[in-house]
Amino acid sequence: MKVEITEKAFNPWDQLQTYEKTLTYGKYGAVVPFVGTMRDHNEGDTVQAMFLEHYPGMTEKYLHTLSETALQRYDILETLIIHRVGKIQPGETIVLIAAWAGHRAPAFEACRFLIESLKSRAPFWKRETLGDGIRWVGNNHSIFD
Amino acid sequence: MTITVKFFASLREQVGKSEVQIESSDSLTVEQVWTKVCDNAPLPVHILMAVNKEYSKPDVLVQAGDEVAFFPPVTGG
Numbered sequence: 001m002k003v004e005i006t007e008k009a010f011n012p013w014d015q016l017q018t019y020e021k022t023l024t025y026g027k028y029g030a031v032v033p034f035v036g037t038m039r040d041h042n043e044g045d046t047v048q049a050m051f052l053e054h055y056p057g058m059t060e061k062y063l064h065t066l067s068e069t070a071l072q073r074y075d076i077l078e079t080l081i082i083h084r085v086g087k088i089q090p091g092e093t094i095v096l097i098a099a100w101a102g103h104r105a106p107a108f109e110a111c112r113f114l115i116e117s118l119k120s121r122a123p124f125w126k127r128e129t130l131g132d133g134i135r136w137v138g139n140n141h142s143i144f145d
Numbered sequence: 146m147t148i149t150v151k152f153f154a155s156l157r158e159q160v161g162k163s164e165v166q167i168e169s170s171d172s173l174t175v176e177q178v179w180t181k182v183c184d185n186a187p188l189p190v191h192i193l194m195a196v197n198k199e200y201s202k203p204d205v206l207v208q209a210g211d212e213v214a215f216f217p218p219v220t221g222g
Contacts, residue, residue, distance in 0.1 A: 036222050052221070053154050055214060058198035083221065095222050115222060121200075123193075124221025125154035136155040137220045 001071065001079050003063040005054060007086040012096040019080050023100060028077050032111040033098040040090035042137070048129045050088045055123040059083075062122050066114060074110040076101040081114065083124065146209030148173070150182050153216035156192065160215075176203035178213050191218060 002019060012035045020031070040047055067079045078100040088094060095118070099110035126137040151164045165182055173181065175196060179188045194201050195214045207213055 054221070055151075055153055055195075055198070055216065058195055058214070061198050119219075119222035121219060122221050123153070123195075123216060123219055125217065126220045127154070136217070138218060 001064075001067045002081070003060060003067060004082045005060060005063075005085055006082065007084070009084070009088075009092050010082060010096075012082075012093045015082055015096055016080070016098055019098070020100075023078055027102075028100040029102050030104040030107040031098055031100045032104070032107040033096065034111050034115045035093055036095040036115070038088050038090050038092050038094055042128060045128075045130050047090065048131065049090075050129065051127045052085045052088060052094070053125045053127065054083075054085045059123045063118070066117050066122070069117075070099065070110045070114055074099070074101070074113070075103075075106040076110045079110065079114065081118070083118075083122075085124070146170075148178060148207055148209070149212045150178060151212065151214040153214065156215055156217050173207050174203060175201050175205050175207060175213055178207055179203075179215060192216070193218065 016033055038050055063081050067081060070076065070079055076099050080098040082096045084094050097111055097114045099107045099114065101107035128135055128137060146169055148167050148169065149164065150167060152160050152162055157163050160183060167181055175194050176188050188203055193216050194203065196205060196207060197212055
C-alpha cells in the first residue's frame with residue numbers, strides 16, 4: 001500500500017511500473033489503474049491552469065484509511081494512490097490509482113471504490129485559472145446566504 | 146482552553162482567515178466554535194468539518210488543544 005501527495009508532475013505509467021517492481025511476481029493476476037488528467041476546458045470555458053489545494057495531514061490520513069478499507073473490503077493484494085497538489089497544467093496527471101488482485105473483478109471494484117471515495121470525501125480543492133480570472137470548482141455559492 | 150481553527154479553499158477566502166486560535170473557559174461544540182469565530186453567523190449546511198484531521202459532526206464537543214477545520218465540498222481527483 002502506498003499513498004503519496006506530490007507537487008511534482010509525474011508520469012503515471014512510470015510510477016505504475018516502478019511500484020509494481022516492489023510487488024511479488026506471480027501473486028497477482030490483475031491490475032486495474034485509473035488515471036485522472038487535467039482538461040483544458042470546464043463548463044464551457046477554457047482553463048489555462050489549475051491550483052490544487054489540500055489539507056496537509058488530513059488528506060494523507062484520509063487516503064491511508066481509504067486504502068486500508070479497500071484492502072479489507074475487497075479480495076485485493078495491493079493499492080497505490082498518487083495525487084498532485086499545487087499548480088497543474090492541462091494534460092498533466094492529477095491522480096493515479098491502482099489495485100492489484102488475484103482476479104479482475106475485485107481489482108475493478110476496488111479501483112472504482114478508491115476513485116469514487118477520493119472524489120467525494122478526500123480533502124482536495126481545485127481552483128481554475130481562466131482567461132478572465134480565477135474560480136473555485138464546484139462550490140461557488142456563498143456561505144453567508 | 147485553546148483551540149486552533151483552520152479554514153480552507155473558497156471558505157478561507159470568504160471568512161477572511163486561514164488559521165486562528167481561540168480561548169474559551171466553557172466547553173464548545175464544533176458548531177459553537179464556528180459561531181464564535183465567524184461573528185455569530187449560522188453554520189452553513191453544506192460546509193464540511195474535521196477535528197484533529199478526521200471528519201466530525203457539528204455537535205461533537207471540542208477538547209483543549211484540538212484542531213478544528215472547516216472547508217467547502219471537496220473537488221479532488
